[in-house]
Amino acid sequence: MTREKDINQMLKDHGLSSTETRRTILGFFHAADKALAHADIETMGTVPLDRVTIYRTLQSFVEKGLLHSIPSADNAVRYALCKDHCADGHHHDNHVHFMCDQCSRTYCLDEITIPRIKLPLGFTACQTDLVVSGVCKTCQS
Amino acid sequence: MTREKDINQMLKDHGLSSTETRRTILGFFHAADKALAHADIETMGTVPLDRVTIYRTLQSFVEKGLLHSIPSADNAVRYALCKDHCADGHHHDNHVHFMCDQCSRTYCLDEITIPRIKLPLGFTACQTDLVVSGVCKTCQS
DNA sequence: AGTCCTTTGCAACAGTGTTGCAAAATATTT
DNA sequence: AAATATTTTGCAACACTGTTGCAAAGGACT
Ligand SMILES: [Mn+2]
Ligand SMILES: [Mn+2]
Ligand SMILES: [Zn+2]
Ligand SMILES: [Zn+2]
Numbered sequence: 042m043t044r045e046k047d048i049n050q051m052l053k054d055h056g057l058s059s060t061e062t063r064r065t066i067l068g069f070f071h072a073a074d075k076a077l078a079h080a081d082i083e084t085m086g087t088v089p090l091d092r093v094t095i096y097r098t099l100q101s102f103v104e105k106g107l108l109h110s111i112p113s114a115d116n117a118v119r120y121a122l123c124k125d126h127c128a129d130g131h132h133h134d135n136h137v138h139f140m141c142d143q144c145s146r147t148y149c150l151d152e153i154t155i156p157r158i159k160l161p162l163g164f165t166a167c168q169t170d171l172v173v174s175g176v177c178k179t180c181q182s
Numbered sequence: 183m184t185r186e187k188d189i190n191q192m193l194k195d196h197g198l199s200s201t202e203t204r205r206t207i208l209g210f211f212h213a214a215d216k217a218l219a220h221a222d223i224e225t226m227g228t229v230p231l232d233r234v235t236i237y238r239t240l241q242s243f244v245e246k247g248l249l250h251s252i253p254s255a256d257n258a259v260r261y262a263l264c265k266d267h268c269a270d271g272h273h274h275d276n277h278v279h280f281m282c283d284q285c286s287r288t289y290c291l292d293e294i295t296i297p298r299i300k301l302p303l304g305f306t307a308c309q310t311d312l313v314v315s316g317v318c319k320t321c322q323s
Numbered sequence: 324a325g326t327c328c329t330t331t332g333c334a335a336c337a338g339t340g341t342t343g344c345a346a347a348a349t350a351t352t353t
Numbered sequence: 354a355a356a357t358a359t360t361t362t363g364c365a366a367c368a369c370t371g372t373t374g375c376a377a378a379g380g381a382c383t
Pocket of ligand 3: 141142143145176178179
């Protein structure tokens with residue numbers, strides 16, 4: 042089974058019709074070993090992709106459980122492939138993320154789960170985001 | 183010692199000259215029991231404050247250790263008063279933050295410290311942000 | 324191939340944050 | 354207290370992120 046077939050199937054499996062743009066963008070995420078922001082995707086392809094289409098594609102991918110979003114302090118949400126069987130708005134990726142202060146590269150630390158936080162009375166947790174920033178392994182002098 | 187004297191002194195103590203706008207904005211933070219975003223501050227006063235001045239004031243306050251910033255998924259950084267003796271870019275507020283999905287109110291959970299995360303080899307941590315989202319105590323039905 | 328429905332591309336817009344520069348306010352010196 | 358030096362403010366202009374409406378193009382299905 043070739044990679045294109047794979048990407049095609051992945052879209053169908055998550056209830057998305059297989060279009061050129063979606064295959065391209067999903068391909069970018071499979072090729073990259075890091076999280077991608079909207080701005081990255083905009084300049085990655087040979088043919089430039091429409092800004093709005095990228096936004097809508099990313100939204101669909103998050104909704105359908107293909108990608109999860111990673112908050113950041115620099116106001117540019119990044120996205121990464123879901124490893125677990127996330128689907129239909131039910132995500133299970135509660136792992137730590139790391140963002141490098143020098144290269145801005147953002148990593149999923151899939152093996153490190155976010156510890157459960159005991160909240161004060163009256164607060165109910167729905168989601169927990171934990172982002173560590175510092176220097177990544179490739180920027181280490 | 184009156185509140186105005188207090189605010190005045192706080193500015194001086196952190197190496198900032200005491201100006202009308204700075205006193206006003208610092209006053210807002212003392213009055214609020216929640217984190218404030220730029221947009222909040224813009225509409226809070228009787229006389230509207232200049233957008234750019236607010237941005238620069240918030241920057242100065244963070245640099246000088248009066249405020250700390252709280253990242254969020256909705257691309258609007260919030261700010262809250264530092265409790266500890268933060269100064270000159272050295273912050274010590276490593277507590278958990280909570281953001282309500284319904285009212286967007288953001289709380290500092292000062293008593294809950296962020297657990298230390300063991301990173302993979304080659305990664306060096308500099309800062310850790312932990313934001314829990316869900317339903318806050320006032321929105322609980 | 325033809326039909327139906329979804330997705331795309333474009334324009335237009337709203338929100339967030341930054342920079343440069345002259346005028347005003349604050350701090351410091353005389 | 355007045356003059357001077359330094360910082361801060363306000364304005365205009367800009368860059369970037371993200372959203373919405375709508376007609377045209379593209380995919381799915383028979
Ligand atoms: Mn991840
Ligand atoms: Mn806080
Ligand atoms: Zn790096
Ligand atoms: Zn609430």
